[in-house]
Amino acid sequence: MPFSGQIINIAISLLRIPVRRLVPNVATRRLSVPAIAPSPPLRAHKVEDRDSPEQTRSHPWLDNQSRFRLYETSIVFFLRHGEVMKASILYARMTREGFIPPVILRAQMCVITAAEQAAPDEVVLDAVRLAVTNDSFNEDALLWLLLILGDGLRAPPQLMENVVYEFLKSQPPDYEISSRTRNYVAQAYLRAGDREGASRWSSKRFVPPSPNASSNVPSPYTTLLQDLAASDPSFSQYESALAEMRSEMPFLVPNLPFFNALLSHEVNGRNFAAVFAIYERMMALRSATVTPDGVTFSTIFRAISRLSTPSRTRRRRRELRPPENMPHPRTVYRDMLTCHAEQQTASGSLISPALTVPAIHAALGVFMGRHDYPAAFNVVHAFRAYPTHLGKPVLTTYHIVIRSIFERIKVELPQIPLEVEPQRIWTYRFLALHELPRHRRASIPFNLEMLRRILVMGTEPRLNLEFIHVPLSDQGVQAEVVEMQKHGIPTPLEFVGAEPVPEAKPFGVAPLGRILRRAILASMEDEVDPPYARHVSSAIADVKAELVPRG
Numbered sequence: 001m002p003f004s005g006q007i008i009n010i011a012i013s014l015l016r017i018p019v020r021r022l023v024p025n026v027a028t029r030r031l032s033v034p035a036i037a038p039s040p041p042l043r044a045h046k047v048e049d050r051d052s053p054e055q056t057r058s059h060p061w062l063d064n065q066s067r068f069r070l071y072e073t074s075i076v077f078f079l080r081h082g083e084v085m086k087a088s089i090l091y092a093r094m095t096r097e098g099f100i101p102p103v104i105l106r107a108q109m110c111v112i113t114a115a116e117q118a119a120p121d122e123v124v125l126d127a128v129r130l131a132v133t134n135d136s137f138n139e140d141a142l143l144w145l146l147l148i149l150g151d152g153l154r155a156p157p158q159l160m161e162n163v164v165y166e167f168l169k170s171q172p173p174d175y176e177i178s179s180r181t182r183n184y185v186a187q188a189y190l191r192a193g194d195r196e197g198a199s200r201w202s203s204k205r206f207v208p209p210s211p212n213a214s215s216n217v218p219s220p221y222t223t224l225l226q227d228l229a230a231s232d233p234s235f236s237q238y239e240s241a242l243a244e245m246r247s248e249m250p251f252l253v254p255n256l257p258f259f260n261a262l263l264s265h266e267v268n269g270r271n272f273a274a275v276f277a278i279y280e281r282m283m284a285l286r287s288a289t290v291t292p293d294g295v296t297f298s299t300i301f302r303a304i305s306r307l308s309t310p311s312r313t314r315r316r317r318r319e320l321r322p323p324e325n326m327p328h329p330r331t332v333y334r335d336m337l338t339c340h341a342e343q344q345t346a347s348g349s350l351i352s353p354a355l356t357v358p359a360i361h362a363a364l365g366v367f368m369g370r371h372d373y374p375a376a377f378n379v380v381h382a383f384r385a386y387p388t389h390l391g392k393p394v395l396t397t398y399h400i401v402i403r404s405i406f407e408r409i410k411v412e413l414p415q416i417p418l419e420v421e422p423q424r425i426w427t428y429r430f431l432a433l434h435e436l437p438r439h440r441r442a443s444i445p446f447n448l449e450m451l452r453r454i455l456v457m458g459t460e461p462r463l464n465l466e467f468i469h470v471p472l473s474d475q476g477v478q479a480e481v482v483e484m485q486k487h488g489i490p491t492p493l494e495f496v497g498a499e500p501v502p503e504a505k506p507f508g509v510a511p512l513g514r515i516l517r518r519a520i521l522a523s524m525e526d527e528v529d530p531p532y533a534r535h536v537s538s539a540i541a542d543v544k545a546e547l548v549p550r551g
Contacts, residue, residue, distance in 0.1 A: 068099055075105070079112060079148045088113065102136075111163075112148055128163050132170040142167045143181050150188050157188040157197060256352060260295045267303045273323040275303050280325065283335055291343065294356030297336045301362035304329050308370055329366045330375055330546050336363070338549045340389075355382075355389050361396060368404035371426075373519040374543035376401065380512045392506035398490055401512055402454055405430075405519065410446060417442040430522035432467040452492050456480065457518055458511025459487050463532045465521060487511050 071094045078087035091109055094101060101109075111127040131137055131145075146163065149155040164185060168175065182201050189197035259282065266275045279300050282292050307322040308329075327335075339354035360382055367376040380401070383390050412427035422428045422441070431453070433441045444450070453468045471477055481491050488508025493499040520536050521528075528535045 067097075068094075071099065072105065075109075076144075076148075079152050081152060084112060084153070111145060112153070124159065125162055125166055128166045132167050137167075137170075139167070139178055139181060143178075143184065146181065146184055146188075150184065157185060157192050157194065160185055160188055161197075161201075256291075256293060256296075260293070260299065263296065263299045267299060267306070270320065272303055272307060272320075273325060275300070276323060276325045276327060279327070286339065286342075291339050291352075291354065292335070293339075293352035293354050294359040295352075297332065297354065297359040298356075298362040300327075300332050301329065301359070301366050304332070305362070305366050305369060308366065329363065329370070329372075330543070333363050333375070333379070333547050334549060337547070340386075341549060353389065355386060357390055357394075360390060361400060364397070364400050365404075368400060371408070371523070372543075373516050373523060374539050375547060377513060377516040377520065377540050378544050378547050380509060380516060383509045393509055393512060394504060394507065395490055395494070395501050398495065398507060398512065401515065402451070402495065405454060405515070406451065409450065413444070413446060414442075424525065426522055429465060430519060432465045435467040448492055448496070451495065452480065454515065455484060455489055455492065455495070455511075457515045458489050458508075459483050460514060460518075463514070463517055463521060463536060465518070465532075 071090060075087045075090050075094075078084070078090065088109070091101065091105075111124060111131055142164065146160055149160055149163070150157075164177065164181065168177065186198040186201040189195075189201060259278065263275055263278060266272070266278070279292070279296070282290065282296065286292065304326065307320055307326060336354055336359060343354060360379060364376055364379045367373075367379060380393070380397070383393055383397075409427045409431070412425050416422045416425055416428050416433065417438075419425060419428075423434065428434070428441075431444070433444075436444075449470055452470045456468050456470060471480055484491055487510070488506075489511045490501065490507055491499065494501045517533075517536050517540075520539055521532050524535065524539075
């Protein structure tokens, strides 16, 4: 059995042995674990046990002090080997048995737990800021923490550098970091292949933090929460809820996932005025550390979508009236691109991007539901403008566009025979029903043939409003499928799920653009003269000026 396995088995077996009752406030000597990490002086406290006589039986070779040291040694061992879950289990058992972990150990466990859960760097650093406020958190404790972050969790060297900076902020201006700490950070940079970073730390050329920097600066999201409460007393409930959560988790710091969960909760509770108020403050106070991400924008678009449903549907949903502070979806889309642009120019790693495929799909669904086809065209064009961040459209993208058009045709098609001026109906113009005799306009089958007719529009390079004839023979249908595949369009059977499609299978951008350009042309009630492309391009450009920030 490897040596590490023996240590683990011994630690677990020993911890199963009950502890005898001893006098509380037993002090431990400095923990000597040379092969693991340097450790600052610690004190162990044991509260009065109230166990049964069997559980308080004396074990002369494992007294209270030894048990405490075994707990601490085992926790350090597990952390150094990246076993945060096992360390957490031992830590919880240690507290259940009445031992009070040292302040340093409690602080370090909080930092390590946040890092292990892949929390954003700012959340981890918030925990570090709280840890270094304790006077006993010295450089030995800092190096111990860096060893666990680097060796156990493989944290990036940039994060470790920021941890050192937060420690230096709590020290006197003339404090110099030791060579042990500098060398370890330099080694972390070498492991990451960053020779410049390693050279900077080994030669002591790193830039120290400002001596005026405060280690007690509140979290930017805490400031946002306070600003919300100041703007509207009803939002003080969020601070109360956070305070109650912190009573059980003292190191809990509000972050972007916290606010995204808060937004989602309010959307599900139909408290839309609060949703848009929170979003407004997030945008107004955005900075390098406070920026809405793709989840934020997806939630806002979802809220707008629920409020943009037809009035008949809203009546069935107890008349969901849009609040006065609901932003226009075009404004939200512009906000998303603005945040994306700011993230590209900001220093540091991008943790939670603002521009994501789910956010684009949410925006596309809102614009299609509102029949805002020029805006929908610009959203689809984002797959070309930001290929690195979005890739290519997938089947879901096609579903959002085609299903919306399909549903509109389903509603409007039966109205055409009843209208004195059917040309006023969008479906009449979109399908070019004026080319058909009057008796055929109402007999167009609304089935897979209609879906094929819409998909074929994506293969037409020339913009027009001509009736699409779909083949009926097997040979013609097969030729149609080949043409669709050539243009990167999902086949009708793929679209309806009769044929499996890989989730990430890419499809073409151009076909969606052609279908939407035809939808835009059909939306122009005033008759326009050819060439139609000039009129449609002008409409798209006007909306693009609203949607896309300059620069």
